[in-house]
Amino acid sequence: MMGPVLAACLLIILSTAWISQANEALCKKDGGVCSCNNNKNSVDCSNKKLTAIPINIPTDTENLKLDYNSLSSLPNTAFHNLNKLTFLDLGYNELPTLSAGVFDHLVNLDKLYLNKNQLKSLPxxxxxxxxxxxxxxxxxxxxxxxxxxxxxxxxxxxxxxLQNNQLPSVPEEAFDSLEKLKMLQLQENPWDCSCRDILYLRNWIREKQGNVSNIEAAECAVGNKAVLEITEKDAASDCVSPNTTTAIPIGTMTPASVIYDDIHEIKVPQENFQKFLGYQEPDHLPTQPQCLMSISGYLGLMMSLMLTSAAILYVFHFLKKA
Incomplete structure (x- = not known):
């Protein structure tokens, strides 16, 4: 009777290994792309020179670090299987824009870092x-x-x-819904205090002064005058806000990133090859170590399945003889 018992134990061990293999394909300690802490559901892909996000990030991940890489675009579906995320760091990359629905599935997200990119606008x-x-x-x-x-x-x-951007003003009622706000960084922007558009920000700062930290640091681009100190006379010009246009209503504009993604998704051969290797983004082929990691992950899964099947047959064989 020892044969079936040993086989059953082997079956349990191999099944456990197979399940963990599926979740840790990108987190191997022997040179994998990212490092994982399964106890904290955390995946760290920081500073890996990534040009695309690996598609085999475990779906139960709560903390994901992708900072200090070379990401220049994010597909719409980049995070669609990661709805348990509470922390996402995309800082220190090369993102010039964001796809319109890229964050739509992150309904549990608590902290989002997009600092130190190249964003010129937001959808x-x-x-x-x-x-x-x-x-x-x-x-x-x-x-x-x-x-x-x-x-x-x-x-x-x-x-x-919002500090260190190129904002001359903010839209009317921009911060009115932020009732829980405790700190707002506005410094190092070229606030245009000659335009009437700035008066909303001035009034909001005056109202929230003492309740929201650091807002007094906002200064006019000319004259080194604090925004909260400007008068109606200072802001007498009827300037045209940079986020409005008479040519094309902003609500009907399609973000360039969406068009870009759609065009490249038509190129089936290259995209399918990259998806097989474990990458989403169609314009960047993975590096040799990343290819080896992905292929070895799939081979490991296949081997686990074969061993598990053999163990099952072994158990049935001994049970039948018994």
Missing amino acids: PKIFDSLTKLTWLTLSENQLQSLPHGVFDSLTKLTYLS
């Missing part, structure tokens, strides 16, 4: 699904304007950083 409603977000970092980008209502769904936000 309308980009943050609408992030209703649990408390921390948002957009500092050190090239934002020239904000869409109307872009922060309206972030009613739990306590920290927002």
